[in-house]
Amino acid sequence: MTGKTAFIFLLTATMVFAVPGAPGQARELVTIFFTGNELGEMQPCGCSGGQLGGLDRRYTVFNTINPQNRLIIDTGSLVPESTEQNLIKFNIIVQAFARLGYDVVNLTEQDILIARQAGLLDGLGLLFNCITAGKTEDMKLPEKYTKKFTLNGIVFEAAVVAAETEDQISRLPDLFSSPAGSPSAVKILILNRADAKTVAAVSEMHIFDLLIVPSQAEDEPILVSDANASPLVISSGRLGKYVGKIQAILDGAGQKPRLKFTSVPVTGNIPQHQPLVELYKDYQRLVKDAGIIEKQPRFILPGNLEYVGSKYCKLCHDYEYEKWMTSKQVSIPGLGKQASLDSRHADAFAALEKVGSEYDPECVVCHAVGMQYQTGYISPAKTPELKDVGCENCHGPGSEHLRSLGAIETSGPMSTCSDCHTAEQSGEYAANQKQYFEKIIHWREPVSIVRVAEPNRSSK
Ligand code: HEC
Ligand code: HEC
Numbered sequence: 001m002t003g004k005t006a007f008i009f010l011l012t013a014t015m016v017f018a019v020p021g022a023p024g025q026a027r028e029l030v031t032i033f034f035t036g037n038e039l040g041e042m043q044p045c046g047c048s049g050g051q052l053g054g055l056d057r058r059y060t061v062f063n064t065i066n067p068q069n070r071l072i073i074d075t076g077s078l079v080p081e082s083t084e085q086n087l088i089k090f091n092i093i094v095q096a097f098a099r100l101g102y103d104v105v106n107l108t109e110q111d112i113l114i115a116r117q118a119g120l121l122d123g124l125g126l127l128f129n130c131i132t133a134g135k136t137e138d139m140k141l142p143e144k145y146t147k148k149f150t151l152n153g154i155v156f157e158a159a160v161v162a163a164e165t166e167d168q169i170s171r172l173p174d175l176f177s178s179p180a181g182s183p184s185a186v187k188i189l190i191l192n193r194a195d196a197k198t199v200a201a202v203s204e205m206h207i208f209d210l211l212i213v214p215s216q217a218e219d220e221p222i223l224v225s226d227a228n229a230s231p232l233v234i235s236s237g238r239l240g241k242y243v244g245k246i247q248a249i250l251d252g253a254g255q256k257p258r259l260k261f262t263s264v265p266v267t268g269n270i271p272q273h274q275p276l277v278e279l280y281k282d283y284q285r286l287v288k289d290a291g292i293i294e295k296q297p298r299f300i301l302p303g304n305l306e307y308v309g310s311k312y313c314k315l316c317h318d319y320e321y322e323k324w325m326t327s328k329q330v331s332i333p334g335l336g337k338q339a340s341l342d343s344r345h346a347d348a349f350a351a352l353e354k355v356g357s358e359y360d361p362e363c364v365v366c367h368a369v370g371m372q373y374q375t376g377y378i379s380p381a382k383t384p385e386l387k388d389v390g391c392e393n394c395h396g397p398g399s400e401h402l403r404s405l406g407a408i409e410t411s412g413p414m415s416t417c418s419d420c421h422t423a424e425q426s427g428e429y430a431a432n433q434k435q436y437f438e439k440i441i442h443w444r445e446p447v448s449i450v451r452v453a454e455p456n457r458s459s460k
């Protein structure tokens with residue numbers, strides 16, 4: 001079914017619901033929220049406007065519904081890998097989930113591995129209910145969770161089950177005594193795989209009302225099945241940018257609930273929940289205290305090159321240096337009335353300090369010089385001269401050039417604009433490359449501008 005038909009269906013469905021129920025007919029609502037595949041994203045980096053996400057704002061989305069009338073599910077994959085920084089993230093995310101009021105979290109096998117590595121596995125059950133389709137010989141996590149709601153005398157039940165392997169899928173019928181659509185119940189399956197064959201096989205069991213499958217590439221949860229299919233098949237979404245929302249509408253005791261799906265973008269104008277803002281600060285502090293940035297693996301530079309810092313370039317390139325440093329207000333068509341004729345590259349580290357992320361290597365990598373390389377940025381104390389986006393980000397490590405008094409050209413790893421100005425970190429860049437480029441002009445020869453539109457100097 002096309003998106004357009006799905007839209008039409010939803011409209012029709014809404015109109016039907018708008019008709020008041022016959023006397024004695026209740027139309028109670030239970031709302032099911034679901035998220036998944038956070039992959040370590042707790043809040044947007046703030047590099048660019050219009051970014052979605054944030055656990056602190058997710059709280060406000062959930063709290064549009066009374067806790068007695070909602071079920072909150074996460075489908076798992078909290079962090080992408082088991083590095084030390086991701087173990088810290090895992091710890092913070094599970095604490096956040098507890099504060100967010102999650103009823104049940106589906107732990108993938110990797111989530112379990114990471115929870116164990118972080119020493120958190122035994123405590124998770126105190127924060128929320130866990131289910132899993134992963135192997136758990138040593139801890140016996142259940143694969144099913146049930147929550148009961150009582151609404152004006154109607155008892156309604158929501159069951160959430162996780163499955164992944166053929167074997168688990170074939171045993172699904174054993175977990176339920178009655179078929180789908182049985183009195184006032186909604187049966188939800190979190191399927192840890194999304195192949196069409198498995199989805200079709202599970203659908204044909206006629207047990208489930210809702211299947212949540214992993215997202216392929218879309219950040220937003222999307223309807224995979226027809227809008228009126230049973231089960232409804234929906235992808236989980238990714239990176240915490242959206243919250244999936246299912247309204248289960250009950251017409252009365254013993255009736256099969258109708259499900260209505262929407263996805264809620266977690267936008268920047270949704271209020272933040274202060275305790276979760278504080279929790280992110282705990283994260284920043286833990287990353288700092290663990291010295292994660294000092295432990296980053298670092299590539300060896302070719303030809304014994306070393307980073308020296310922008311101030312050494314000033315010795316001979318005073319003009320370029322002053323241009324790089326100075327901010328001027330001018331009007332540039334296409335970038336607003338009063339844009340600054342400055343890349344702000346020379347202040348890029350201060351932007352991190354302002355938000356408390358100056359010890360987070362995931363941020364510093366684009367806001368300082370050469371963090372991924374030996375002799376590159378380590379910390380404000382050890383390498384103060386390598387803060388900010390400096391000359392050597394774009395021109396390469398300058399030691400040989402400096403030693404030879406300019407006779408040997410700069411070389412080595414050179415970043416191009418789009419290495420840092422990515423779609424996520426610099427939403428405006430792609431459509432305004434010319435304006436961005438004009439803002440950073442710090443060289444004398446006008447021919448340079450013509451020579452390179454989007455400079456790619458790494459071939460040098
Ligand atoms: C001791 C003086 C001196 C210092 C210090 C110096 N340069 Fe140069 N640089 C030169 C000279 C001389 C040239 C070649 C003449 C010209 O084009 O101005 C040059 C040319 C360049 C060029 C154009 C040719 C090329 O190598 O691609 C770049 C880019 C450059 N320098 C960047 C830097 C950077 C970055 C630093 C700091 C790490 C730096 N320079 C430090 C003297 C210096
Ligand atoms: C891939 C490179 C990259 C990474 C990683 C990155 N940034 Fe940025 N950041 C940028 C770029 C590029 C800009 C400028 C964007 C623009 O103006 O188009 C920027 C701008 C910013 C700004 C200034 C926004 C403003 O309007 O003044 C802040 C604050 C910031 N980043 C914080 C962070 C934090 C916090 C992290 C880590 C969570 C981070 N950045 C990670 C590239 C990056």
Ligand code: HEC
Binds near residue numbers: 324442444445452455
């Ligand atoms: C954001 C990337 C970036 C930063 C930061 C940067 N440059 Fe450049 N630089 C360029 C680009 C792009 C050009 C012009 C196009 C070209 O030659 O590739 C250029 C040109 C130059 C040139 C003239 C080279 C020539 O062949 O004509 C010099 C010299 C130079 N930069 C020095 C510096 C110095 C010194 C700093 C630090 C104070 C600096 N640059 C910071 C990107 C950068």
Ligand code: HEC
Binds near residue numbers: 348393439
């Ligand atoms: C090493 C990463 C990096 C590279 C490479 C880089 N930038 Fe940036 N750029 C940043 C960061 C970080 C900021 C934001 C600084 C801040 O706001 O404090 C930024 C900001 C800017 C801004 C200011 C945007 C605004 O809204 O005013 C412009 C313009 C810009 N960069 C142009 C360029 C161009 C052109 C290139 C390539 C020649 C380039 N940058 C290469 C990281 C980078």
